Amino acid sequence: MTTTDTRETTATGLVFPPGFVFGAATAAYQIEGAVDVDGRGPSIWDTFSHTPGKTHLGHTGDVAVEHHARYREDVALMADLGLAAYRFSVSWSRVLPEGAGRVEQRGLDFYRRLVDELLEAGVDPWLTLYHWDLPQALQDQGGWTSRDTAERFADYAGVLYDGLGDRVSHWSTLNEPMCSALLGHMAGQHAPGHRDAVEASRATHHLLLGHGLATRVLRERGADSCGLTLNFTPMTPASDSPADVDAARRLDGQQNRMFLVPVVTGEYPADVAEDLAAAGAPLPIEDGDLELIATPLDWLGVNFYFGSVVRATEEPTGKASSFIGGERVEEVPPTGPTTTMGWGVTPHAFTDLLLRLRDTAPGLPLVITENGSAWPDEVSPDGAVHDPQRVRYLMDHLAAVTDAIELGADVRGYFAWSLLDNYEWARGYDQRFGIVHVDYDTQVRTPKDSALAYAEVIRRHAAG
Ligand code: IFM
Numbered sequence: 001m002t003t004t005d006t007r008e009t010t011a012t013g014l015v016f017p018p019g020f021v022f023g024a025a026t027a028a029y030q031i032e033g034a035v036d037v038d039g040r041g042p043s044i045w046d047t048f049s050h051t052p053g054k055t056h057l058g059h060t061g062d063v064a065v066e067h068h069a070r071y072r073e074d075v076a077l078m079a080d081l082g083l084a085a086y087r088f089s090v091s092w093s094r095v096l097p098e099g100a101g102r103v104e105q106r107g108l109d110f111y112r113r114l115v116d117e118l119l120e121a122g123v124d125p126w127l128t129l130y131h132w133d134l135p136q137a138l139q140d141q142g143g144w145t146s147r148d149t150a151e152r153f154a155d156y157a158g159v160l161y162d163g164l165g166d167r168v169s170h171w172s173t174l175n176e177p178m179c180s181a182l183l184g185h186m187a188g189q190h191a192p193g194h195r196d197a198v199e200a201s202r203a204t205h206h207l208l209l210g211h212g213l214a215t216r217v218l219r220e221r222g223a224d225s226c227g228l229t230l231n232f233t234p235m236t237p238a239s240d241s242p243a244d245v246d247a248a249r250r251l252d253g254q255q256n257r258m259f260l261v262p263v264v265t266g267e268y269p270a271d272v273a274e275d276l277a278a279a280g281a282p283l284p285i286e287d288g289d290l291e292l293i294a295t296p297l298d299w300l301g302v303n304f305y306f307g308s309v310v311r312a313t314e315e316p317t318g319k320a321s322s323f324i325g326g327e328r329v330e331e332v333p334p335t336g337p338t339t340t341m342g343w344g345v346t347p348h349a350f351t352d353l354l355l356r357l358r359d360t361a362p363g364l365p366l367v368i369t370e371n372g373s374a375w376p377d378e379v380s381p382d383g384a385v386h387d388p389q390r391v392r393y394l395m396d397h398l399a400a401v402t403d404a405i406e407l408g409a410d411v412r413g414y415f416a417w418s419l420l421d422n423y424e425w426a427r428g429y430d431q432r433f434g435i436v437h438v439d440y441d442t443q444v445r446t447p448k449d450s451a452l453a454y455a456e457v458i459r460r461h462a463a464g
Contacts, residue, residue: 014398014457017405021124021413022458023085024078024435025370027131027175029061030422032091034068038106041097043133044143044184045425048191059428065420065438071114073445077436078419079121081451082458086123087369087415088114089131089175092156095163099135100152108163115167126369126415127168128229129157129214131175132190132425139192144180144203147284150210157214161221171223172301172369173214176231177207178259187322189426197324201281205289208262212292219295229301229369230259234349234356236309238332243312247329250275251310254323264361266294279325299412300361301369304397305341306334307349337389339373340431345393347400354404354411365412371397372417374424374431377448385437385448394435394450398457416454420445 029045049060067074078086093099094107111127118125130153138149157173174180183190186200215226233255237248253272261269267290268283276282309332316327323329334344350371357366373393377385398414405411421434429440435451438444447455 010395014395014402014460016402016461019412020461021085021367022454022461023083023087023124023126023413023415024081024419025087025415025417026067026419026422027089027128028091028094029064029131029133030418030424031065031067031420032094033062033064033066035062037068038094038110039097039104040091040107041093041099041104042136043091043093044136044139044191045133047136047139048193051193054193055426056428056430059423059430061423064423065440066443067420068110070443072117074420075114075117075121075123077445077447078118078123081435081447081455082462083123084458085126085170085413085415086118086419087126087128087172089128089133090160091133092130093133093135093137095159096135096156097137099138100155103159108160111160111164112167115164119167124170125168126170126172127160127164128172128175129153129160130173130180130210132180132184134180134191143192144206144210145185145199147206147209147286150206150213153210154213154217157217158221161218161223165221165223170225170227171218172227172229173211173218174207175229175301175369176303177204177211178231178255181207182254182322182324186324187320189320189322195320197276197279197281200324201276202284204258205283205285208259208293209289211263212289212295215295215297216292225298227297227299227301227367227369228263229303230256231303231305231370232256232260232353232357233305234307234353236307238309238311241312244310247310247312250326251308251323251329254326260300260357260360262290262293263297263300264294264364266290275325281324297364299365299367300357302354302357302366303370303417304350304353304368305371305373306343307346307353308332308344309334339389339393340376341374341427343373345373345396347396350397350400351403351407354401354409355407358404358407358409365410367412368401368414370415370417372433372435374433377421377432377437379437379439379446383446385446387448387450390435390448390450391453394454395457
C-alpha cells in the first residue's frame, strides 16, 4: 500500500506537466435522450433497456439528461469549469440509422453543431466512435459476433471523418471493448444481453479487428491523433496459493491483457488464447488480422475505477461470470469504503497500473479517458451539492496520476467520469457519477463540490 491510500490531497499539492489536458467525459446513450429525433435508428441499448427485467426499475436512455436539446447549456458549463477538453461519443445509429449505407444528415449535423459550440467555447473535442450502442440493424445480422460488423465499423469511421474531420482532431475508435464483448456476450449484463462463450470470443476479436480497420481509415483520411480506450482492472490474487494466482492470471488475461497486448504487439497473450480455446471458444483469427489490430496508435485511453482481489473457488460460483472459463473464480468483497456501485477505492492500484502500462506499452502516451466514482448525492438546503467522498476520490486519483508521472509514466491528460449524472447502463439513473448534479425531474444542472474542486486544480495548473 502506498501513501496515496491515506493522504488527504488538495488542489495545491498537485503538479502536472505543462500541456497536461484536463477534461470530462460522457457517452451518447447515457446523456443524449432524443432517441426518436431526426431519423435516429434504434441501437442495441434501446432494445435491451426496453426489455423487461434487464435494467434497474426498467430505466431506459429515452430521455437521459436531454443533452441533445441542452448541449449549448452543457458546453457553457464545461467552459465555466475551465475544461480544456470534452470526450464524447457519437451514436452510430443517429448518423447511420441502419448501421451502414444511408447517412442521416440531421444526425451528423447535431454533432457538427456540438463540435462548433465546443470550439467556440475553447473546449477541444475528443470524439469516440463507439461507446456500446451498436445499431440494432447490425445486431440483427449477428452484431459483433459477425466479422462483417468490423468492416461496417470502418465504413462508419470514414463517414464520420468526412463529416467532422475538418473540426475534430482527437479520434478514438472503441470505448472499453471488454465490456461490449464480455459484459454483453458472456455475463449478459449489457446489450445485447447474451451468455455464450463462443459469442464472447468472436465479439472480442471482431471489436479489435474493427478498431484496427477503423484506425487505418482514419489515418488514410489524415487523422493524426488516434487512440483506443481500454478499461483496466488490476487483479490481485487473494493469497499466494497456486489456485488464487491462476485465478488472478485468468481474469487479468481477459480483462486487461487480451485487449491491450494484441494492439501493442500484434499477438494475443498465449495463455489467454489457450484459456479461450480450452473453453471451446477460440479466437476467430484470420490471416492479416493481427497486423491490422496492431495499427500504430498515438495514445492509449486508460479507464480506471478500482482494483480487484480475486480468489479461486472449489465449486462453480453459480453466478454468471464475465470471463470465459471463469466459473470458479470470484472477486473478494472490498474492504474499506465502497462507492454506491459497491466498488472499492484503491488509488494506489491506479499508480501501479500506469507504471505497468509504462512498461508494457513503452513509447505510447497515456490519456486517462475515464476515472470517477458514484455516491449518494443530494442537493442541500443551501442549493449546493456537497460530495466530499467524490472530492476525496478525485484528488487522491489525480495524486496517483502525478505519482506515476514522477516515476516515468507518460500521462498526457485526465478526463473525469462523468461531466453529468447520467444513465448508468443496467444500473439506470440509480448511480450518480457526475461532477455536475442533474435533477432528473427538472433537468436542472448543479455543479457539485467536486466540480468546483476540479476547476480549482485546472485553474492552478493554468496559472502555472
Ligand atoms: O458509465 C460507465 C461508462 O459508460 C464506461 N466506463 C465506466 C463508467 C462507470 O460505470
